Amino acid sequence: DAGVIQSPRHEVTEMGQEVTLRCKPISGHDYLFWYRQTMMRGLELLIYFNNNVPIDDSGMPEDRFSAKMPNASFSTLKIQPSEPRDSAVYFCASSLRAGGEQFFGPGTRLTVL
Amino acid sequence: GDSVTQMEGPVTLSEEAFLTINCTYTATGYPSLFWYVQYPGEGLQLLLKATKADDKGSNKGFEATYRKETTSFHLEKGSVQVSDSAVYFCAREDNYGQNFVFGPGTRLSVLP
Numbered sequence: 001d002a003g004v005i006q007s008p009r010h011e012v013t014e015m016g017q018e019v020t021l022r023c024k025p026i027s028g029h030d031y032l033f034w035y036r037q038t039m040m041r042g043l044e045l046l047i048y049f050n051n052n053v054p055i056d057d058s059g060m061p062e063d064r065f066s067a068k069m070p071n072a073s074f075s076t077l078k079i080q081p082s083e084p085r086d087s088a089v090y091f092c093a094s095s096l097r098a099g100g101e102q103f104f105g106p107g108t109r110l111t112v113l
Numbered sequence: 114g115d116s117v118t119q120m121e122g123p124v125t126l127s128e129e130a131f132l133t134i135n136c137t138y139t140a141t142g143y144p145s146l147f148w149y150v151q152y153p154g155e156g157l158q159l160l161l162k163a164t165k166a167d168d169k170g171s172n173k174g175f176e177a178t179y180r181k182e183t184t185s186f187h188l189e190k191g192s193v194q195v196s197d198s199a200v201y202f203c204a205r206e207d208n209y210g211q212n213f214v215f216g217p218g219t220r221l222s223v224l225p
Binding site (some may be wrong): 004015031042043045048050055056062091093098099101102103104105106 | 156
């Protein structure tokens with residue numbers, strides 16, 4: 001298996017622009033997680049899905065952030081409009097079962113100018 | 114609330130030194146415990162885990178023992194290498210058994 005796939009790997013955009021991050025989980029994994037990592041706040045869970053349904057989105061910072069999982073093999077995290085403080089590395093992870101090992105993607109490094 | 118606490122870094126060691134990274138947790142019950150490692154420019158990957166009290170997880174020379182009496186899961190390695198330089202995250206299963214609670218991470222630098 002190719003592991004968790006994220007795209008793009010790097011994104012540079014200007015404040016106010018819309019940003020869409022993409023994730024393909026490992027086939028057969030029922031759980032998908034979106035994390036954000038910064039030097040100041042460390043690793044933060046934004047939202048996670050079970051069988052394509054959002055279970056807990058309490059970590060989503062504000063209404064500018066939204067996440068979808070239209071099918072078992074694809075998820076998006078959208079920021080609209082983006083702000084400089086959104087600059088971070090965004091990770092997607094998936095797991096086979098509840099509480100099981102999470103497999104992380106390589107991350108998307110987002111820079112908002 | 115339930116949390117995971119790790120020793121603050123960065124930790125800087127010479128090659129072949131002994132490593133300990135402390136981790137303690139608070140939880141209701143006995144959650145599974147994990148250590149993840151993040152090498153520069155990469156995502157996190159599982160290093161080892163323990164699912165019940167007194168279990169010892171081990172991998173690549175690293176070990177950690179689930180101590181319910183002290184609610185700890187300290188990471189140890191007898192002889193570190195330069196290639197072990199990374200950020201190490203302690204984590205526990207959350208109370209619903211669906212997600213993890215991660216610690217803040219400890220950066221390790223090993224000098225030749």
